[in-house]
Amino acid sequence: MAAHEELPAGAGQEAIDELGSIRQSIDNIDAALIHLLAERFKFTQQVGRLKATHGLPPADPERELLQIQRLRGLAEEARLDPAFAEKFLNFIIAEVIHHHEKIAGTESANGSAPRAAGARTDVARPVVGTSPDSSATTSPATS
Ligand SMILES: C=C(O[C@@H]1C=C(C(=O)O)C=C[C@H]1O)C(=O)O
Secondary structure, X not given: OOOOOOOOOOOOHHHHHHHHHHHHHHHHHHHHHHHHHHXXXXXXXXXXXXXXXXXXXXXXXXXXXXHHHHHHHHHHHOOOOHHHHHHHHHHHHHHHHHHHHHHHOOOOOOOOOOOOOOOXXXXXXXXXXXXXXXXXXXXXXXX
């Protein structure tokens, strides 16, 4: 409910104030997430340029698997759904790899890089969805 809207019948002023205060904290956290993501992308762009300069592939599936394992553990400790944490990381990594492909000029018409000859096929790339929430089967809040 936006500030200019009328109070719904039944909700007292105290509840409305509490809602506003909680939402302020949510807005602060959302702002922090945006700033953190912006910083992360600054560094990943640096990685992308380094890889392009030295002929390294845009994606590193082994590193990704380690990151996923680590973040799933952190999520469990924080009582966040690990499946959600994994989807969220995959969503970000997919965008990063896309940037790296663009930097390297290896982007194909459908947006993904052609698989390099000799690229490893024994390392499974995590399945990357298009949205962190679309196929979630469990609540992202707590597990
Ligand atoms: C940033 C890198 O490139 C890709 C993106 C990653 C990420 O966003 O964390 C991790 C591995 C790579 O697939 C990297 O290799 O470190």
